Amino acid sequence: MTDAPMNGQPGEVRRGLSRTDTMETVRKGLRRRYAAERRFKWYGRIAIAIALGFLVVLVGSILFRGASVITQTHILLSVELPMDAFSVDGEVTDESLQRADFGGIVKQALRDRFPDVSKRRDRRTLYQLISTGATYELRDHVVADPSLIGQTIDIWLTASDDIDMLDKGYIDRNVDSTGRRVSDQQIAWYDALIADGRLERHFNTTFFTSGDSREPEQAGIWGAALGSFYTLMVTLLLAFPLGVTTAVYLEEFAPKNKWTDLIEVNINNLAAVPSIIFGLLGLAVFLNVIGLPRSAPLAGGVVLALMTLPTIIIAGRAALKAVPPSIREAALGVGASRLQTVTHHVLPLAMPGMLTGSIIGMAQALGETAPLLMIGMVAFIVDLPGGPLDPATVLPVQVYIWADSPERAFVERTSAGIIVLLLFLVVMNLSAVMLRKRFERRW
Amino acid sequence: MVMADTLPDEKTPRTAIVADGVNVHYGTKQALFDVDLDIKQHQVTALIGPSGCGKSTFLRCINRMNDVIDGCSVEGRILLDGDDIYDRSVDVVQLRARIGMVFQKPNPFPKSIFDNVAYGPRIHGIAEKKADLEEIVHDSLVRAGLWGEVSDRLNEPGTGLSGGQQQRLCIARAIAVRPDVILMDEPCSALDPIATARIEELIDDLRENYTIVIVTHSMQQAARVSQRTAFFHLGNLVEFGSTDAIFTAPKDPRTESYITGRIG
Numbered sequence: 001m002t003d004a005p006m007n008g009q010p011g012e013v014r015r016g017l018s019r020t021d022t023m024e025t026v027r028k029g030l031r032r033r034y035a036a037e038r039r040f041k042w043y044g045r046i047a048i049a050i051a052l053g054f055l056v057v058l059v060g061s062i063l064f065r066g067a068s069v070i071t072q073t074h075i076l077l078s079v080e081l082p083m084d085a086f087s088v089d090g091e092v093t094d095e096s097l098q099r100a101d102f103g104g105i106v107k108q109a110l111r112d113r114f115p116d117v118s119k120r121r122d123r124r125t126l127y128q129l130i131s132t133g134a135t136y137e138l139r140d141h142v143v144a145d146p147s148l149i150g151q152t153i154d155i156w157l158t159a160s161d162d163i164d165m166l167d168k169g170y171i172d173r174n175v176d177s178t179g180r181r182v183s184d185q186q187i188a189w190y191d192a193l194i195a196d197g198r199l200e201r202h203f204n205t206t207f208f209t210s211g212d213s214r215e216p217e218q219a220g221i222w223g224a225a226l227g228s229f230y231t232l233m234v235t236l237l238l239a240f241p242l243g244v245t246t247a248v249y250l251e252e253f254a255p256k257n258k259w260t261d262l263i264e265v266n267i268n269n270l271a272a273v274p275s276i277i278f279g280l281l282g283l284a285v286f287l288n289v290i291g292l293p294r295s296a297p298l299a300g301g302v303v304l305a306l307m308t309l310p311t312i313i314i315a316g317r318a319a320l321k322a323v324p325p326s327i328r329e330a331a332l333g334v335g336a337s338r339l340q341t342v343t344h345h346v347l348p349l350a351m352p353g354m355l356t357g358s359i360i361g362m363a364q365a366l367g368e369t370a371p372l373l374m375i376g377m378v379a380f381i382v383d384l385p386g387g388p389l390d391p392a393t394v395l396p397v398q399v400y401i402w403a404d405s406p407e408r409a410f411v412e413r414t415s416a417g418i419i420v421l422l423l424f425l426v427v428m429n430l431s432a433v434m435l436r437k438r439f440e441r442r443w
Numbered sequence: 444m445v446m447a448d449t450l451p452d453e454k455t456p457r458t459a460i461v462a463d464g465v466n467v468h469y470g471t472k473q474a475l476f477d478v479d480l481d482i483k484q485h486q487v488t489a490l491i492g493p494s495g496c497g498k499s500t501f502l503r504c505i506n507r508m509n510d511v512i513d514g515c516s517v518e519g520r521i522l523l524d525g526d527d528i529y530d531r532s533v534d535v536v537q538l539r540a541r542i543g544m545v546f547q548k549p550n551p552f553p554k555s556i557f558d559n560v561a562y563g564p565r566i567h568g569i570a571e572k573k574a575d576l577e578e579i580v581h582d583s584l585v586r587a588g589l590w591g592e593v594s595d596r597l598n599e600p601g602t603g604l605s606g607g608q609q610q611r612l613c614i615a616r617a618i619a620v621r622p623d624v625i626l627m628d629e630p631c632s633a634l635d636p637i638a639t640a641r642i643e644e645l646i647d648d649l650r651e652n653y654t655i656v657i658v659t660h661s662m663q664q665a666a667r668v669s670q671r672t673a674f675f676h677l678g679n680l681v682e683f684g685s686t687d688a689i690f691t692a693p694k695d696p697r698t699e700s701y702i703t704g705r706i707g
């Protein structure tokens with residue numbers, strides 16, 4: 001601290017802060033300012049770490065529970081295919097094949113494998129080793145190759161979900177037999193099959209290629225995936241062009257007056273309406289008045305498009321607002337019409353932002369169940385939808401239905417369904433990023 | 444308001460644009476009061492005046508850029524070669540093809556240099572064949588004094604050029620539509636002195652083929668490039684005459700205080 005005169009006026013003793021005092025104060029303050037900045041950075045890092053931690057735990061636990069769905073337990077049975085079971089008057093026809101009792105043949109094969117089971121009740125427990133779907137597997141196999149008739153063939157048939165769970169270690173054999181789904185007897189048969197090498201886990205094609213089923217081992221995600229695909233296609237085809245056009249009109253053409261203000265307020269409010277309301281609207285208007293087919297992706301897609309529209313419009317307008325006005329002036333200045341200005345210059349620049357908004361809207365739509373409840377898409381549907389007019393369900397609904405089912409094997413399917421849903425999201429986001437990159441490359 | 448109809452040192456050039464009683468309102472706020480002004484062909488007319496006095500507003504009336512501003516209303520007549528450009532029968536798009544504009548901040552399209560210049564001719568269908576288009580682009584860039592610097596990178600983005608080059612690109616873009624008139628709104632205010640000098644030289648060259656109206660806040664610039672100068676103050680056209688006369692013998696006290704630096 002010096003009180004030396006600073007500006008060459010001898011004898012003047014300056015009061016208050018001299019320059020060195022000021023520097024000292026600033027220096028002290030600086031340390032505090034930097035400390036605050038460092039602290040803030042750490043808060044940020046901790047917040048990110050916590051968020052990432054949750055994400056890892058969430059995805060990790062889902063993966064951990066769902067991964068085992070990749071394989072499914074199968075049992076190798078020697079099946080005798082006696083000629084007389086398939087023929088009428090010594091002749092095998094399509095009709096006689098269809099009528100053949102494949103279920104009985106599978107049961108016979110099981111009895112042949114374990115000949116000392118004689119009581120009816122024991123036999124019923126024995127039959128429960130094999131999935132009820134095995135009947136159809138055998139039928140398809142024989143229909144595909146009728147020359148097998150008359151021989152004894154070895155065929156891998158899907159085991160029941162209980163055996164599958166036992167094999168995957170989800171059923172504890174040390175628990176008292178009254179407390180578990182698999183009886184002691186079944187465990188003994190299971191062990192015998194393992195010892196023979198007649199029980200193996202194979203890739204679970206069923207899960208990735210079939211629709212829903214009451215039997216977990218026959219239930220697949222493909223039906224719901226197709227349903228989601230068709231629904232989102234309808235949503236995208238409706239909501240994107242409508243949303244972009246609306247955004248462009250409101251932002252670039254509409255006069256700013258009371259009416260457009262009113263419309264703007266309403267669009268913003270629409271974005272906040274609970275999604276189930278859109279379902280009610282869908283039921284009242286699209287099903288009852290217009291008569292769209294119930295449970296169909298078409299109706300679902302239209303309802304979700306209504307729900308997604310406000311998101312796309314709001315994001316689209318924000319993207320248009322972000323385009324510098326100087327670009328519009330430049331285009332108008334050389335004599336472009338307003339429409340040319342928009343389509344040649346403004347829209348390409350706003351497109352990345354519009355795509356981002358649309359993807360956010362589509363992602364919301366993908367995860368939505370409530371509005372679909374009202375139009376019958378929350379339903380047990382076994383057949384694969386062949387198009388947007390067939391009854392279908394969607395991925396989140398499928399996950400919900402499985403989560404609600406009591407069988408242990410549905411637990412892994414629930415998690416696996418969530419994984420497929422997440423994969424869907426990842427694919428959608430990646431395609432959006434790629435599209436965005438393509439637009440951005442044009443500066 | 445003083446009209447300078449006869450200039451001693453010019454052999455009475457034709458009048459290209461006549462403004463007749465122009466009033467402009469933004470909503471309820473009046474920005475221009477009864478402006479009468481005539482702009483001669485193949486001359487540079489400078490509009491000067493303090494910030495917010497309505498120079499840009501007047502300039503934007505000439506190519507009807509005010510049309511796109513909500514709440515902006517223009518009264519009075521502006522005649523281009525004798526025809527009122529605010530007449531119903533006039534198509535704005537066609538008008539803007541005849542009257543090009545260069546803005547305060549260089550605003551090339553985020554496209555290649557070639558496409559920037561070719562955009563106007565393309566939308567107006569001026570060049571059908573590719574060779575014609577290339578010729579127009581070449582000529583325009585040559586006239587804008589940019590050809591030598593960009594001839595080997597026509598496919599690179601126009602936004603990658605320096606500020607002065609971008610502004611000359613914008614001039615080339617305006618020229619490519621073959622306008623009669625070029626409006627410039629403070630074209631050098633975002634540029635360094637060297638780039639400014641280049642643009643000023645260019646303006647002087649362009650005068651031979653185009654009628655130019657330039658807004659500038661630099662009186663030196665007005666003195667250097669223009670033949671006639673209009674001084675605006677608070678929405679009024681205060682004084683209008685040959686640049687020499689305005690700068691050496693201003694008639695209105697407001698003009699005098701502005702050019703001597705007391706208003707501004």
Ligand SMILES: Nc1ncnc2c1ncn2[C@@H]1O[C@H](COP(=O)(O)OP(=O)(O)O)[C@@H](O)[C@H]1O
Pocket residue numbers: 469474492493494495496497498499500501512
């Ligand atoms: N788009 C607009 N909306 C409302 N008022 C405007 C607009 N543009 C300019 N003005 C007003 O008009 C007056 C003149 O503006 P302007 O012509 O831009 O002045 P200058 O170019 O001479 O600085 C100013 O008072 C300004 O506030």
Ligand SMILES: [Mg+2]
Pocket residue numbers: 498499500628
């Ligand atoms: Mg201005």
